[in-house]
Amino acid sequence: MKTKKLYSILIAFLFITTSAYSQKVKSDYDRDVDFSKYKTIQFAGWSKDSDKLLNDFDKERIENAFKSELQARGLEIVESGADATTTLYLVLEDKTSTTAYTDYMGTMGMRPRWGWGMGAGMGTATTTYQESDYTEGTLVVDMFDGESSDQIWQGILDTEVKSNPKKREKSIPKKISKLMKDFPVDPVK
Numbered sequence: 001m002k003t004k005k006l007y008s009i010l011i012a013f014l015f016i017t018t019s020a021y022s023q024k025v026k027s028d029y030d031r032d033v034d035f036s037k038y039k040t041i042q043f044a045g046w047s048k049d050s051d052k053l054l055n056d057f058d059k060e061r062i063e064n065a066f067k068s069e070l071q072a073r074g075l076e077i078v079e080s081g082a083d084a085t086t087t088l089y090l091v092l093e094d095k096t097s098t099t100a101y102t103d104y105m106g107t108m109g110m111r112p113r114w115g116w117g118m119g120a121g122m123g124t125a126t127t128t129y130q131e132s133d134y135t136e137g138t139l140v141v142d143m144f145d146g147e148s149s150d151q152i153w154q155g156i157l158d159t160e161v162k163s164n165p166k167k168r169e170k171s172i173p174k175k176i177s178k179l180m181k182d183f184p185v186d187p188v189k
Helices: 002-021 047-053 056-072 165-180
Strands: 024-029 040-046 084-105 124-145 151-161
Touching (some): 024 165, 040 047, 040 056, 047 084, 056 084, 056 165, 151 165
Parallel strands (some): 040 084
Antiparallel strands (some): 024 151, 084 124, 124 151
């Protein structure tokens, strides 16, 4: 019974520590707004100069991924006078993930027989810990109505930032696409 409980705790711990590497997407929007009325959108830039945390390649990858997703939803990107405006904000944070693995050796085959002999207490356990450093990125996308300047949509993406540029080149469009799945307007088919 103790080993089952130990394994349950271990599995829960591993799930919690590995979830740090998973991607989390949150989205919210004004339910009273008719998003079909928006035909043009303008990119108003990066809030609080948060783009300074990015190299030029990743900045371009993120902006192009958003342009592609917005255009797929029938929105035309314009320089001024748009129906809606969008801004991006980025936070990068260095973190450490810890995982643990316990190797439990049983009673070495010695079991009590009819209440006699060697019993419990002969087992051993070894727990190994492993720490991994990674960078977590939080990307916040805000969309505002062009006339009233009221916020109409917000998307938040929390994810591990890949250190390999080739992996980032492939993962950034996929992650932006996942974020945009919760956008109130579906892609035009």
